[in-house]
Amino acid sequence: MDPSTYQALVESRRSFLLKTGGGLGATALSTLLNPGLIGSAMGSEMQSYGGLPDLPHFPGKAKRIIYLFMSGGPSHIDLFDYKPIQRKLHGTELPDSVRQGQRLTGMSSGQKSFPCVAPMFEFAKYGKHQTWVNKDLLPHTAGIVDKITIIKSLHTEAVNHDPAITYINTGAQQQGKPSMGAWLSYGLGTMNQNMPGYIVMISRGRGQLQALYDRLWGSGFLPSKHQGVKLRSAGEPVLYLKNPEGFDRAARRVQLDSLKELNGLHHDRFADPEIQARISQYEMAYRMQAEVPGLMDISGEPDHIKESYGPQLDQPGSFARNCLLARRMAEKGVRYIQLFHRGWDQHGSLPSKIRQQCEDIDQPAAALINDLDQRGMLEDTLVVFGGEFGRTIYSQGKLTKDNHGRDHHGRCFTMWMAGAGVKRGFEYGKTDDHSYNIVENPVHIRDLNATILDRLGIDHTKLTFKYQGLDQRLTGVEEAHVVKDILA
Numbered sequence: 001m002d003p004s005t006y007q008a009l010v011e012s013r014r015s016f017l018l019k020t021g022g023g024l025g026a027t028a029l030s031t032l033l034n035p036g037l038i039g040s041a042m043g044s045e046m047q048s049y050g051g052l053p054d055l056p057h058f059p060g061k062a063k064r065i066i067y068l069f070m071s072g073g074p075s076h077i078d079l080f081d082y083k084p085i086q087r088k089l090h091g092t093e094l095p096d097s098v099r100q101g102q103r104l105t106g107m108s109s110g111q112k113s114f115p116c117v118a119p120m121f122e123f124a125k126y127g128k129h130q131t132w133v134n135k136d137l138l139p140h141t142a143g144i145v146d147k148i149t150i151i152k153s154l155h156t157e158a159v160n161h162d163p164a165i166t167y168i169n170t171g172a173q174q175q176g177k178p179s180m181g182a183w184l185s186y187g188l189g190t191m192n193q194n195m196p197g198y199i200v201m202i203s204r205g206r207g208q209l210q211a212l213y214d215r216l217w218g219s220g221f222l223p224s225k226h227q228g229v230k231l232r233s234a235g236e237p238v239l240y241l242k243n244p245e246g247f248d249r250a251a252r253r254v255q256l257d258s259l260k261e262l263n264g265l266h267h268d269r270f271a272d273p274e275i276q277a278r279i280s281q282y283e284m285a286y287r288m289q290a291e292v293p294g295l296m297d298i299s300g301e302p303d304h305i306k307e308s309y310g311p312q313l314d315q316p317g318s319f320a321r322n323c324l325l326a327r328r329m330a331e332k333g334v335r336y337i338q339l340f341h342r343g344w345d346q347h348g349s350l351p352s353k354i355r356q357q358c359e360d361i362d363q364p365a366a367a368l369i370n371d372l373d374q375r376g377m378l379e380d381t382l383v384v385f386g387g388e389f390g391r392t393i394y395s396q397g398k399l400t401k402d403n404h405g406r407d408h409h410g411r412c413f414t415m416w417m418a419g420a421g422v423k424r425g426f427e428y429g430k431t432d433d434h435s436y437n438i439v440e441n442p443v444h445i446r447d448l449n450a451t452i453l454d455r456l457g458i459d460h461t462k463l464t465f466k467y468q469g470l471d472q473r474l475t476g477v478e479e480a481h482v483v484k485d486i487l488a
Helices: 002-032 161-169 180-188 249-270 273-294 303-308 319-331 350-374 445-454
Strands: 064-071 125-128 132-134 149-153 200-203 338-340 383-387 391-398 407-408 411-417 424-429 438-440 465-466 470-472
Touching: 002 249, 002 465, 064 319, 064 350, 149 445, 149 465, 161 445, 180 200, 180 445, 200 319, 303 350, 303 383, 319 338, 319 350, 338 350, 350 383, 383 445
Parallel strands: 064 338, 064 383, 149 424, 200 338
Antiparallel strands: 125 132, 149 411, 383 411, 391 407, 465 470
């Protein structure tokens, strides 16, 4: 073949690929800029924008999720999983038959003694089913036990914070996987074109603070537009959302249109999906300019509502403030709202530190449930409360009359859920007398995530994304099942 013929074939092939890529790019771009073209509302009142065309797989009970994540590992023994016999076990050595050679953290591995510590608080039974709740620390939560399901048999293999919090949020202990919120943004899209599908807010507790990394709400290998948008507690909620002084909204529109045109040309040439994500994020920021300022302003809320969330509501960045904002975001159609409250890693001074933590979260969490319920929103909003693992019954460090700590414990811990077809006033799972091992109805964190997806109408085995030759999914390749026993 002579050189001129060869060159002509190369040019022809290049031209074909560019034109084909350009056509696909134009199709993708038109869908991106008109997100209502895809997604299905499955009969819901709110239209979904974006998402996959075959989702949800079936009509879901939930339209949205509010996840109250207690970062650091709340002590299930001191909050919900109470057994009166533990008063008699106080000070005794944890039997080897109970411990069963469990893997220890580096903080307890050097201990020669493992004395059991009963809760240093008073418990009482509440609700129709007489559920044990710490009446000293959680009096407001005690008032909503007839509206929630308490799961006492969660378990995880992770024993340290970073792998454990990564595991429960992304489905893997290793970094790099998409968070649950990113999966839901990818699969279901958003119900409000002016707001992201996934929003994160963080409040600072008064205990030992474990680090929280942005990858916990990241998009992993999914397109970056699905990562969570973290709202700041002070100043501008989202950096660079506000126009610079002297630069009005009309000028911003002209600028974005020019950027969109340039990025569109770039995409037609290289077909890089991240270019689409960049266009999408610019457009989302522009639309958020009209929505976010009013959303963050709670001055118009009735006084009785503001009072119900407690005295910390007036503190920007407090858990109370974030709970009220979460309800407002739920009303605005945000699909997945995650509140992280730091400070639950109580290796020492547990009695005083856990009291402070509960002062921060007890009243606001209960107020959120009641607020949603009275608005009729609890029927289609799933609220989840819990952390990455629990705490040991044995004391870490020296045990004194009124002070001690507890180490990490993944073999069993407690979470609660409410709304979206979850049973009201129900307890599920059971642990032994030491609140150390599960003896009835174990629930792995993969099962928890499968159940959350189910409430949104998603079969967890079918929400996948091809990456590195595998059909990746939130619940991984291990067995996971929906916990149907807790569903009404």
